[in-house]
Amino acid sequence: xxxxxxxxxxxxxxxxxxxxxxxxxxxxxxxxxxxxxxxxxxxxxxxxxxxxxxxxxxxxxxxxxxxxxxxxxxxxxxxxxxxxxxxxxxxxxxxxxxxxxxxxxxxxxxxxxxxxxxxxxxxxxxxxxxxxxxxxxxxxxxxxxxxxxxxxxxxxxxxxxxxxxxxxxxxxxxxxxxxxxxxxxxxxxxxxxxxxxxxxxxxxxxxxxxxxxxxxxxxxxxxxxxxxxxxxxxxxxxxxxxxxxxxxxxxxxxxxxxxxxxxxxxxxxxxxxxxxxxxxxxxxxxxxxxxxxxxxxxxxxxxxxxxxxxxxxxxxxxxxxxxxxxxxxxxxxxxxxxxxxxxxxxxxxxxxxxxxxxxxxxxxxxxxxxxxxxxxxxxxxxxxxxxxxxxxxx
Numbered sequence: 245x246x247x248x249x250x251x252x253x254x255x256x257x258x259x260x261x262x263x264x265x266x267x268x269x270x271x272x273x274x275x276x277x278x279x280x281x282x283x284x285x286x287x288x289x290x291x292x293x294x295x296x297x298x299x300x301x302x303x304x305x306x307x308x309x310x311x312x313x314x315x316x317x318x319x320x321x322x323x324x325x326x327x328x329x330x331x332x333x334x335x336x337x338x339x340x341x342x343x344x345x346x347x348x349x350x351x352x353x354x355x356x357x358x359x360x361x362x363x364x365x366x367x368x369x370x371x372x373x374x375x376x377x378x379x380x381x382x383x384x385x386x387x388x389x390x391x392x393x394x395x396x397x398x399x400x401x402x403x404x405x406x407x408x409x410x411x412x413x414x415x416x417x418x419x420x421x422x423x424x425x426x427x428x429x430x431x432x433x434x435x436x437x438x439x440x441x442x443x444x445x446x447x448x449x450x451x452x453x454x455x456x457x458x459x460x461x462x463x464x465x466x467x468x469x470x471x472x473x474x475x476x477x478x479x480x481x482x483x484x485x486x487x488x489x490x491x492x493x494x495x496x497x498x499x500x501x502x503x504x505x506x507x508x509x510x511x512x513x514x515x516x517x518x519x520x521x522x523x524x525x526x527x528x529x530x531x532x533x534x535x536x537x538x539x540x541x542x543x544x545x546x547x548x549x550x551x552x553x554x555x556x557x558x559x560x561x562x563x564x565x566x567x568x569x570x571x572x573x574x575x576x577x578x579x580x581x582x583x584x585x586x587x588x589x590x591x592x593x594x595x596x597x598x599x600x601x602x603x604x605x606x607x608x609x610x611x612x613x614x615x616x617x618x619x620x621x622x623x624x625x626x627x628x629x630x631x632x633x634x635x636x637x638x
Contacts, residue, residue, distance in 0.1 A: 250511065258511045259598060260511060261613065262508075262615075266504055269506070270284075270503055273471065283494050284305050285308040287310075287498050290501050290503070290600060294320075295622065308498040309328055315342075326347070331353070335357065349416075349417065351370040351417065354396060355403050362410075368413070370415065371396055371415050372421070373418065375420050375442075401445055417496075418442055418451075418452050419439075429477065432457070436478065436481055449493060450493055452494075456498040458502040478497075504596045513588055514527055514586060517582075530566055531565055533572050534605040547593060550583050550587055550589060551590050556584075562576050
């Protein structure tokens with residue numbers, strides 16, 4: 245990949261996604277789970293770039309959507325509505341009506357939403373349960389346990405069953421999601437025992453969705469999830485569950501980060517190098533947390549490479565952005581080949597929750613997105629300009 249040529253063609257900063265990496269992660273996940281029928285879904289919130297999503301759908305994945313826009317994107321990509329699950333989170337009645345009309349399955353996160361679906365005459369739905377076990381790389385991406393807003397408490401299973409009996413709605417899917425970015429399978433396996441116990445009490449079940457959240461090794465000292473071990477354990481638990489239930493049913497997982505994070509790089513250009521009297525070196529760039537908020541929001545770590553001068557003398561520096569906020573920092577005391585103005589830096593593992601969470605804060609336009617595919621380069625989204633940004637206001 246000629247980084248300088250990419251920036252010359254599409255501007256800096258620039259998001260770049262390698263679709264070969266995306267496909268490899270899809271195939272690794274499917275190969276790791278020795279159970280059938282197995283239906284993986286892509287949590288499209290991680291990266292809604294259509295070129296990326298199409299590559300994942302071509303590998304046989306469905307879509308886990310969490311908003312009307314994500315449902316619309318899935319259908320825009322030509323996906324059968326039956327392969328889309330809308331995992332709602334405080335949805336409105338209007339959003340419910342739209343989803344039902346589109347033919348997608350609603351995954352309820354609360355008892356009152358289950359009631360309203362039944363009142364609307366909906367015959368089939370799923371329920372997201374909170375297994376009271378959470379895991380994640382940061383407290384803000386832990387999505388189960390006593391402090392989270394997500395899911396029906398597992399203690400309320402009797403209320404779910406009562407609504408089924410009283411209204412006739414059928415809960416065909418049991419779902420959980422414990423958090424995002426975990427690398428150890430123990431908490432996940434423990435939560436799976438909870439969801440299987442709940443699922444055993446649902447009489448009309450068609451699938452069990454054990455969620456996503458599989459992490460990637462952002463730091464050099466981290467080891468990737470042992471996918472094979474996780475897959476074998478999950479498959480064995482699912483086999484045992486189906487034997488007890490008396491009927492074989494579908495197993496689902498819904499990864500996002502695992503499929504796309506390592507495929508993505510945010511390229512940016514050094515705009516200043518400033519050393520303070522105390523010896524601290526600030527390396528300024530032409531991007532900021534408006535384009536990659538994970539560091540500011542989650543204390544996340546991203547590897548950074550100096551592509552222009554990889555062999556320069558190394559120095560501890562702070563890599564910072566161009567946003568008028570003191571928290572606009574990509575790295576503190578990071579040892580790098582000392583950059584110079586004009587050098588191209590690569591912020592790695594930015595394919596998940598990078599552009600997807602980007603904003604135009606400080607009225608700075610969004611960067612372009614390009615995909616690398618089998619040696620070729622395609623523009624997925626053009627660079628936004630200031631005129632288009634301002635024209636959005638009437």
